Amino acid sequence: MLDIGYALSHRFPDPPQTDYRSADVRALRHDLFCGDVYLADTDTDRELSTAWGWVPVLDFAWALCDIAEHLDRAASPAPGQKAAAPGSRSPGPYRAELDFTESTDMLRFTRRFGWVEITADWSPDDDREPLTFAHTELRREARDFLHDLVADLTDMHDGLADNPTVWDLTSRYPRTP
Template sequence: MIDLGYALSRRFPDPPQTDYRRADVKALRHDLFCGDVFLAEGERELSTAWGWVPVLDFAWALCDIVERLDQDPRGSRAARPQHAEFDFTESTDRLRFVRRFGHVDVTADWQPANAIPLTLHHGELRREARDFLHDLTADLTDMHEGLDGNPVVWELLARFPRL
């Protein structure tokens, strides 16, 4: 079972004057909602501990990545590896995703080179990434007045509906 989660940072709060209803894509993806994220499967986990990761950007990008990994028309029958990366904007670290057949291997630059990848089922990762995005935006809209009226958020949730 895949577990995706986040924790917002107290060290990097959003600016108090933020108008969440009018926040643009750049603000939503890079300037707001900083914290840490984790991706786990069973006892194995990849997590950040920096406090500055834009968590909405992570959820958004993860949904994009899962879709990009499904570009081969042969889907889970495709033998050729498909690659994608999540680049943490404030560092050189990346999460790397490689899909082979129906599974996705996830590695992190901050792990030792000989670390065993986190192996996830692609269909389950797609479902969990979308659930994470919807759960995260529900939490954020509960915490930040006006965010539920932001058209960027509406478009995002419509683009990646729950499965």
């Protein structure tokens, strides 16, 4: 089972004068809510996690939802072929990368059939076996993580719940059953 989590950093706090209600996309994605993130396979007790303290966690959640959608669209058929349902078992491989803007490290996603393998550039060579999850689980957990994160952040930061970018983001990626 996939578990996605985060911890906000005390070393990189948000500027105290921040108006969360009117923060723009760039600020929300790159300047605010820094910390660390992890993806864990609770069945095998393995995880990929950052320990840098500066990862913009809202951007991570946003990018993870984008990647799940990209991997789904990439599995769509060529023109003239029968349309595949979202989350189909198309053979692939289909790839996507999540890069961390302040480093050269990346999370790499490879979808084959209905499964997604996730690897991290910073993992030690002896621990390079990918985390593997069903694509539908990645999509569901990424969206749940986004909504849970937004709920936590809006509880902590006055005005964030009124930010139109946050409204758009959560409506673009609704929770899935």
